[in-house]
Amino acid sequence: MNSEIKTPWAQSPQEVLDILETSSTNGFSSHQVEERLRIYGRNLLKEEEKITQLARFLLQLKSPVVLTLLIATAISVLVGDIVDAIAIFTIVIINAIVGYIQEAKADNALEALKKLSAPHARVIRGGSIQEIPAADVCLGEILVFEAGDYVSADCRVIQASQLSADEAILTGESLPVNKDTVPVETSAPLGERKCMLFAGTAVATGTARAVVTAIGMNTEIGRIAGILESTDIAKTPLQGRLEQVSNRLLLFCLLVVFLVAILGMVHGEEWLDVLMTAVSLAVAAIPEGLPTVVTLTLVLGVQRMAKRNALVRRLSAVETLGSTNVICTDKTGTLTTGKMRVREVFTLSSGILKEEDAQRNDDALRKLIESSVLCSNASITSDGFATGDPTEVALLYLAKSNNLEHQYLNSAYPRLAEWSFDSNRKRMSVAVQAGSEVIIHCKGAPEALLPLCQLTEKEKVMILEAIETLSSQGRRLLSVATRTLPDPLQEFNVARYKDSVLVENNLTFLGLVSIADPPRQESIIAIQDCKAAGIKAVMITGDHPVTAKAIAQELGIVEDGIFDQVMTGLELEKMSPKDLEGQVEKIAVYARVSPEHKLKIVQAWINKGNIVAMTGDGVNDAPALKQASIGVAMGKGGTEVARQASSMILTDDNFATIVSAVGEGRAIYGNIRRTIQYLLSGNIAEILIMLGAALMGWPTPLAAIHLLWINLVTDGLPSLALAMEPVAKDVLKTTKRPSPKTFFDRRFYLELAFVSIITTVMALALYAYMLKTAGETLAKTYVFSFLVFAELFRSFACRSDQQTAFQMGLTSNLYHLLAVAIPVAFQIFLHHFDLFRALFKVQRIDWGHCLILLVLTLIPVTLIELKKWYVQSRKRSQ
Template structure:
């Protein structure tokens, strides 16, 4: 196509849309569109900082704290009132900052998987991010692409587009490139226009960009919409439910404590302060923030390991994955197709031995180059296009044939784009004055449609003997793990629009085989997955024999396993599939409907299924799976949009790493909850014990807030970054229906809390009965012991093993958190300004020595139990 035609069409189209009326260049138009987009977004409904800040006070537990602050105010307890309100405001500020940081983080993650576009600029084809596309650019679209801007179609090859993002209709819309009046273009004719946000489901087209950003049809709709709200994850919903139950329980116990205090003839305000102390002790103020931080750090860690999490639910669900249905190409293999052996004129030879003097071999190469769209740059080693087609172009590069030169001499006059159901692609060219249709595709399909075989003597009939010979060669190549493409041609009487009926009565030319070697790390990853109770299933479009050979090399296909083709799967009833499901490791030549059926069959067995894919035809199955995983490099925008996780390196090993990280994140969250709630349990039991006995308060509310929000938060965050243990893959997948607060965890929380409470009460009675003691000293020693004991307790909650097996220095964050907590405690105990605020009474160094000893004893007891438990567990292995 001539560049002058492009320029004229671009100018006409932009002029019709008002883009050049003001004399704007494409760059200036883009800048104006970008500015317009920012203004439109600013005008859209979006939560202000004040709204987000006020939202932080809606939680029932926060309301209880506000009531506690008001009671402190009434009782003239100024210090507690100031601290409680300061804590509430600080928590709201941090929550607000966290909200906007999360939005910014989400935008950055979305940018990592944002669509790109293939553009022609100054005759050079390149791939650019969608944000760099400007009005006037020439964009090439093909099946699987997301349309990144509104545009007018210049050339159309059976283009079909899904415009459900605009119309709500899922059925694809067929497009045309008919030239129409400029004023009609300005109105956005549906037939010769494509719109941003729609998905190309079939065919190819060349488009001139007419609108970008907020100036697109989708942008106009987006400007009127509220920003999408993130749904709560199952874990968040579980914790919200726990918070409501905890708040109800706290109110009930506060009433009981208040009544007990009055029963012991305590003053009304003192009784109220007892209830306030209990409420503050019971509420895990930092729990929500800690869990959010742990999840955020987990997703960032996964992103650094090339697993981009689009949906937070995926972090939790990953720990429960029990079946991975993986695409072969690019995921289990390197996605670097290289040509191997070829078959033509009755001979099987290496690709490097291709001889252009041989008419059949020369025609085979011509068909391979013309019936493909890939391009390569020999100088810098780069390529653009489908890996299979890149391999075909590489075959020409090896013997010095330039694909661009071939295509320029024989321009494409028509095309039937590749379709996964049809398994063919055809292009029409004029060869020495004769309209010739070149077709490439699956050998079984092409053999059935071929009437002749090309030899150096000319065409000969496709006899059963020829068919058997070609099939045997194909089988031999497939058993070597090679992918085989068949090529044929047909001469047409005239150049005309092609139909599917034209793909028949072919003359068979030959076969080209290629290999996509297994990734070395995929073998180990499959073995690791199996050790973790995760079954790996290969689903591929390759021939069954080829797929089985690769699966056997990787370790997916083992003795006694079965491989099933799409045809065989279609003949199975759901009952038959359920019966054989556990034995089938490889599915070959399957359709999109088959992939969904496989996923649903495993889900019927109660399995959590992860499905990987990169093509348009994978999107429905990605959506149906519990965890849809798209390829970040080779994946189409359709598959990325449907997935909940994107692999930035297209590597199967990354999925297994993500599963381990998902298990690790969930384990760390449970450990952090164990730490926070067992510490709070110690405070609750201490307050209950003293109220039942009619003694003075063991803590002031300000003490408990200091512990919950400062000294507890640091160890909890450190627990959240605990490295994932190797043993995580020695455990079966987690039951997704299991509540986070299991019976075992609740017993641990109660036992750990009771131990710490005993130590705290020991310090309390030392202060109460000391010669220089009384209620003030008892409170100071109890507060100091509880704080230090909970800091020590952070090491207990790092994992189920003892600290000797975990290693004291393997999580340096825990050491830093402990040191920071000790510094904060010492500051409160020894700095004059903080003494008064925290109601610290004078104490002796001997009494402080008792505090250290009593605070350390619960950890000693817990670690002794863990050492014994470790020994028993090792003995039973």
């Protein structure tokens, strides 16, 4: 058999099946699948060849910064300074190893995320339908489709019912193409091959079975992929902005380096020392590991989201997620449980009771529940699996909560006859045996059942008031009644009561049952979190407006007088986009809305300058999901098309998960922001210290090896540890919504300047004092260690913008504690070993002075933490 059939569209279904040696009813066995995967490979488009581990490591040495350092190493060797050459080269290699480890971890994490978001396909194997990863679909496989499914391979349709497919991705055709099983001409162009389904497209309507005729690069979309060559890796908007900042910093550094070099030559320093200092200063000033740290931060955050049932499909979406301020969401199954349940019951003796307040020891209530269950065809298995009409299932769960099992009731009162529900009568009745009597149980719409009941005027008024109250809450109401037939059991004849009118009269009213899809308790809390975080939640549903608003009020979405309007799809249809923009900020609920209307709603919010998350699960939701800033697809009940169009997938279809994901997005944003600030402030301080000393005419305070070492120990482990900072429970309440337009705001630059200037002033003051009292070498030693300790300790303040390190708990991020403790220990012992002292050109610092130095280095972090404490105290006093 060939790896593909040349023209399957020109052959009959049976001919294609014969050529591919497969069966439309049984499919392949597991052995056949293994054999075909071995021969023809997996159903994957060709990916860029993975880089080898050696190549990954060598790439760390390819940057201009590292090449500059290697040149500096060569110069040191040429002039005979072997110690400096070894030291610089060693640090270059260590930096390369750190970068290699970081990139490898990020790549591995991204690969894991790709596997999580891989599309699936339904196939027939061994005579049964199975769901498998799309990559495991093999040539000759029988695929099963329904509306909304993603087509994972090119295939010939062999069975079809009202089938159409969206092929815009291949043909540009905006409307779905009708499909059937009839062969077409061999020369038929792609758009006219009506008996084929193509990989990458989607089933719009109907159902089908099709046999796979091409996989991977042999599919039509695979051929397109083969033509396209792309060598550039797409960067996230965040990374683009970071590069812009790094380029500006580089320009600033070059100017400073040039100035320092000129001043050094003027002051009579050796040209080699000036050259080495200038080179190392340029290297120390640029946080070359920043892009890797940022990517790793995003990946770690995405992995945390995946554990909380939010699968982010695009890494770049994380930044946008944190800026979301509007969430447009479905109701059923997302805000609500998606399961009908009894919300209230009404009896003449007890009035309206919440379901949780209904007790079985109330005789009237017990009769109401028993009658409801007996007049039902639903069932619940021992493992909790329910079958039957959702309304009747709700009645069974009410009985279960009152310790009444439907199996027991059905066996205690055997059914003798049933008069099924129909749309004219709007009710259902059954006859059951109760000892020697025949009891009729009837349930149905109140307007259909109440006229058949024997009621006093007072009772009618009570019932109508209850109906009005419950209807205003958007409940679905059932009325339940009963009657004992005059015939004894032995004389009961079903044929005699064939007409339901003969039994559905003179009924005794038992009560009302209100049924609705209840809101998820976690959704109510999530809506409160949204409000605290400045996020508007908008409900979009196909339900009746009364029902929709009632649920919205229970959830807390509707804010009286502020955000309380309910708009129907019919009203929305009549509004122009401009008119909707003028009203959109007042509309909390859209009812009787079709999926097509979602696009209009999303566009209106976006045009008002908002970052919008939109949920969806159907094929028709795909345009709105794509249009939204963040498209959120349902992982349980959603279609593959919706998932492919989205930026994020909820594996539990729960609104609360969206809100927690927004919190994760803000936390990730905060971690990145603080990490960048930590890196840049330290590097700028180093530049300013060197420039300040040059302007004062002092000897260079830091040798090349010092700058390289500071860059290694303070930028490496601590920055990674800050990226792994746990998410605070109240992150939505304590973290402001990030600006969607800029990453580095005025506050960021002010804090950057504050930290850099404090560190610079203290380092230069220490240097001036030590130059005067202890000599140049010891002065350089103190400044060197001061900067290392000051940077490491300052990282504690970078863990949070609002809380101090002690408020957060020093051990709440053990990675950070280790990331500081290890370099501090290295730095202390560096001064007490002859080899390291010679390598770094420093003098011994006795333990007493070490302690004094450590205390001095705590001053910058203490000032930052005191500033936080002052801000907190001001907020408390307001």
